[in-house]
Amino acid sequence: MRQALAQRDEVAATGGAIRWGLAGLALATLLSSLGTSIANVGLPALALAFEVPFREVQWVVLAYLLSITTLIVGVGRLGDMVGRRRLLLAGIALFTAASAVAGAASNLWMLVAARAVQGLGAAVMMALATAFVGDTVPKARIGRAMGLMGTMSALGTALGPSLGGVLIAAFGWPAIFLATVPPGVVAFLLVRRHLPADREETGSGQGRFDIAGTLILALTLAAYALAMTGGHGWLDSVLLLTAAGGAGLFLAVERAVEARTASPLLRTAMLRDRGLCGRLSMSMLVATVLMATLVVGPFHLARALGLGAAAVGIVMSAGPLVAALTGVPAGRLVDRFGAERMTILGLTAVAAGCILLALLPATLGVAGYGVPIAVVTAGYALFQTANNTAVMADVEKDRRGVVSGLLNLSRNLGLVTGASAMGAVFTLATGAEVAAAAPDAVAAGTRTTFAVAGGLIAVALAIAVGMVRRR
Incomplete structure (x- = not known):
């Protein structure tokens, strides 16, 4: 009897530690997404202040x-x-300390430097929070945990503009950075207290860290991201060529490193894994489409529907809010019905929302735009949860960090690409300077943009169905 009670207490204590550990990971995920959205709303105030x-x-x-x-x-x-x-x-501590320095910055470039360091901390938090799910959660419940991570990411994105506006109005621009310091401390304490300690054998026998590959990949991605931001004229073409050359050089270096040591940054065999490459490709395509909603939405709501700034902000926050509310239920569906089925269902919902946005007339007003956007974001939440679960559930323990990093990278590259490519499609389809275009022209641009977005999701669906057939 005593032994049974002791075992029950041990199980309860373990379950409590897992819940508090997940709370720390969820808070870290929230802070990393909040770091982007809360700064956007502060740009006008920062331009005036500096x-x-x-x-x-x-x-x-x-x-x-x-x-x-x-x-x-x-x-x-x-x-x-x-x-x-x-x-x-270390990443949480770095993010928190950089937030404090950003809030105390005396000039713009000190603030930019602090934000770069804050981004390094956020990269650690994003990559390892996802990787830790596989270490702490039973396999049968990974979907729910991934849904929670997706919910916190979407919540950070939705919360940023409104929270940032309130903080700037009440306390000035430093508050948007200082506000993340207390929750950063809480996340640090939760992770330190409740997540399992690293195994002593971690790092043994794995060789040196691949510095050359890491630097080449970082420079390649930086060149691509800068080219996608646009506005550099002929330099954008040079940056794209540099990114293409860097990608080839990176693969050559990784093959050479893999031949000499057991610890390349990226095993070339991973690039031959159709399942992993397919899921990374789908993640990038869906993120590209998601960015279209953020790029096109403000112009469509303001120019085509004639909404004021406050109303535009409210409608724009509805999408991330839907994703936040959908995340945990999506995780339960993935655990119950399987990641492959839910991946296809999520993509189907995104495609349906894009088709509605491409076909419905602007005369339907806010409802004609808001309902399809809700369908798109709910489908995105389901897809992301299912896709991440499928990737992380079976990956080897000693590769979870790098695979989680690749998942987050594919999403970020999709967002960067979407901001440039879908913005260009919208501008061309509108046929004039968007800010001065007629309402009908903006509405036509919106329909064309989401028709293209629907085509991208059709490609993602073809990849998903092909993977199921190969199985």
């Missing part, structure tokens, strides 16, 4: 995004080698 033009102040956002995009795969692999818990703690 007396700089917009092309300079936008580096407050770009420095953060570039840092995440270029470093997330490298930090994921580093976590596999040195221990995910200790590196995650």
Whole structure:
């Protein structure tokens, strides 16, 4: 009897530790997404405070995004080698300290530097929070945990604009950075107290960290991301060529490293894994379409539907809010019905929403735009949860960090590509300067953009169905 009670207490204590550990991971995920959205709303106030033009102040956002995009795969692999818990703690501490420095910045470039460091901390948090799910959660419940991570990411995106606006109005621009310091401390304490310690053998026998591959990949991704931001004229073409050459050089270096040591940044066999490459491709395609909703939405609501700034903000926050509310139920569906079925169902919902946006007339008003957007974002939440679960459930323990980094990288590259490519489609389809275009022209541009988006999702669906048939 005593032994049974002791076992019950041990199980309860373990379950409690898992819940509190997941709370720490969820908070880290929330902070990393909040770091992007809360800064966007502060750009006008920062431009006034530092007396700089917009092309300079936008580096407050770009420095953060570039840092995440270029470093997330490298930090994921580093976590596999040195221990995910200790590196995650370092990442949270770095993010929190950089937030405090950003809030105290006396000039723009000090703020930009602090944001770049904050982005490094966010890259660690993004990559290792996802990787840790496989270490702490039973396989049968991974879908629910991934749904929770997706919910917190969407919640951070939705919360940023409104929270940032309130903080700036009440306390000034430093508050949007200082506000993340207390929850950063809480996340650090939760992770330190409740996540399992790294195994002593972590890092043994794995060789040295692949510095050359990491640097080449970081420079390649930076060149691509900068080219996609546009506005550099002929330099954009040079950057794209540099990115293409860098990708080839990276693969050559990784083959050479793999021949000499057991610890390349990326095993070339992973690139021959059709399942992994297919899921990374789908993630990038869906993220590209999701960015279309953020690029096109403000112009469609303001120009085609004639809404004021406050109403535009409310309608725009509805999409991330739907994704946040859908995340945990999506995880339960994945655990019950399987990741492959839910991947296809999620993609089908995104495609349906895009088709509605491409066909419905602007005369239907806010409902004609808001309902399809809700379908798109709900489908995105289901797809992301199912896709991440399928990738992370079966990956080897010593590669979870780098694979998690690749998942987050594919999403970030999709967002960067979507901002450029879908924005260009919208501009061309509108046929004039968007800010001065007639309502009918903007509505036509919206329909064309989402018709293209529907085509991209059709490609993703073809990949998903092909993977199921191969199985």
